[in-house]
Amino acid sequence: SQQGEEDPQALSIQEGENATMNCSYKTSINNLQWYRQNSGRGLVHLILIRSNEREKHSGRLRVTLDTSKKSSSLLITASRAADTASYFCATGRGATNKLIFGTGTLLAVQP
Template identity: 90%
Template sequence: SQQGEEDPQALSIQEGENATMNCSYKTSINNLQWYRQNSGRGLVHLILIRSNEREKHSGRLRVTLDTSKKSSSLLITASRAADTASYFCAEGGGSQGNLIFGKGTKLSVKP
């Protein structure tokens, strides 16, 4: 399988804390994307970072990319109960030119 891996598989934090999720990937990428999935719903795109970028911000989200280590991290600052969801990274530019998703991190933010 070409799937990457998210770490940790599950994360439980208190509201107001920061949440960091990591992603390791296997292929040479054009970009790395992060998605969010609420329980029983479809995935929603959060942020895309290109292979020539090292860091990107969007609101309370901060994404880093280290192509030498084939890894990325997603930081959610000042988390809220509404951030409770599963988060997936996806490699863009795989052998079939399509996105390859990791297995996800399940984040639980307790009020």
């Protein structure tokens, strides 16, 4: 079963606007990662936030983690048409190196 559930399933915004995607999960985690997938391509790692961190930034990306609510959000500021892609959260837990991926949010940025 999926550990992560992204919300919304799809999001359409205009270039320059901010995009926010949410991820909820069910059990305690070691870390949470966000990946991007362009159409027809493999996934690309964006950012990793550990369970003892609350916020992390990378360029135009801002990730927050609330372990009490078992949720995370990914904010993309000043979006560009090139940000059009599917975004997945993935959670890591336990002692293995496995990740469990959510079903993704499809982001469309209109030029």
